[in-house]
Amino acid sequence: MVNEKEATHFNVYKWKARLAFDRSKQIHGVNFWETYAPVAAWPTICFILTLALINRWHMQQIDFVLGHTQAEAECEMFMKIPKGFTVNAKDSEEYVLRIKKNYYGLKQAGRVWNQHLLSKLTECGFTQSKHDKCLFYRGQSVYVLYTNNSILAGPDPEELEQIKRDMTNAGLNLTSKPGVSDFLGMKIDRQGDKIHLTQPHLIDSILEDLRLNIDEVATKQTPASMTEGLCRHLDSEPFDQHFQYRSVIG
Numbered sequence: 502m503v504n505e506k507e508a509t510h511f512n513v514y515k516w517k518a519r520l521a522f523d524r525s526k527q528i529h530g531v532n533f534w535e536t537y538a539p540v541a542a543w544p545t546i547c548f549i550l551t552l553a554l555i556n557r558w559h560m561q562q563i564d565f566v567l568g569h570t571q572a573e574a575e576c577e578m579f580m581k582i583p584k585g586f587t588v589n590a591k592d593s594e595e596y597v598l599r600i601k602k603n604y605y606g607l608k609q610a611g612r613v614w615n616q617h618l619l620s621k622l623t624e625c626g627f628t629q630s631k632h633d634k635c636l637f638y639r640g641q642s643v644y645v646l647y648t649n650n651s652i653l654a655g656p657d658p659e660e661l662e663q664i665k666r667d668m669t670n671a672g673l674n675l676t677s678k679p680g681v682s683d684f685l686g687m688k689i690d691r692q693g694d695k696i697h698l699t700q701p702h703l704i705d706s707i708l709e710d711l712r713l714n715i716d717e718v719a720t721k722q723t724p725a726s727m728t729e730g731l732c733r734h735l736d737s738e739p740f741d742q743h744f745q746y747r748s749v750i751g
Contacts, residue, residue, distance in 0.1 A: 519567075521606030522580055532578050538611035541635035541647045549636075549645050550681070550689065553654045554696055561653040561661050562681045565618075566674040568649035569610050572603035572617035580604075611648065618646070618673070625667045639664060652681055711744050 527533050553560050565571065578600040582588060588596045603613045619629070622637055627644060630636035635646040642655030642664060655661055665677055681689050690697040708714040740746070 519605055520583055522578075522600070522604045522610075524606055524608045527608050532576055533608045534575075536608050536612055538615040538648075539634040541645045542633055545633045545636050546645055546647070546652070546684070549643055549652060549654055550696055552643070554691070554694065556656060558654045558656050559658045559661060559679075560681050561665065561677050561679060562684065563651045563653055563665070563668075563675050563677045565649045565651075566676060568618070569605055569614045570602040571672075571674060572613050574600045574603055575607075575609055575613050578607075614648075621668065621671045621673055624671050625664065647685055650685060652684065653677075707749060710749050 552558065579597040580600060582596060582598055600607075603610055603617070607613075622644070623629075625639070627637040627639045630638065633645075637644040637646070640655070640660055641657055642653060642660055644653050644664075645651060653661055653664060665675070668675060680691075683689060686700060686702050688699045688701055690699070705714070712718070
């Protein structure tokens, strides 16, 4: 549920849960090898947004439905039957699940999905950029990819629609929506000849974690000095663990 105060900051698109593989049980050279998967650099994403703004291009935001699992498993693997599922057998301990698809949680899941998507995009006539492995070109259109989320931009809306049809015909299960209002937690607000980028979700999350969103918190107009180094305060009271320090700093 989302109360009225929270609803002013974000909207819940969907509720979902997924079963994940326990990667700690994987063995290098047996059921996983390479794991690196590229993602688009933020300068590339900003460059595409700038091009679209200057040239008044049309944009489509594309999301792949359960993207990782659209690729086949890299090798044969098995996992224990999750709690809550029952097997109609005398000795259910003898049964396991056979992994047929590139499942979430696998060490190589991101890489296998990226390679699968690259082959599909090549099949659709895309050319991969030499400067960013997650930037692609086709005709007058450009396509930038970050794992399952992507932006398709170009001057011809019909060309964008044809590209989406070709991607679907190539076997990719995707959803799309016109324009780009938010991407990877970044709110994108197109204001005339400018693009305003903000991160309200991240800011609200940090404020909540630090408990700075309550009325009793005192605020300062002047920020702390950036040139003064932090030092230990041995005489201070021990940290009371009222927030997850490592998580917030990260």
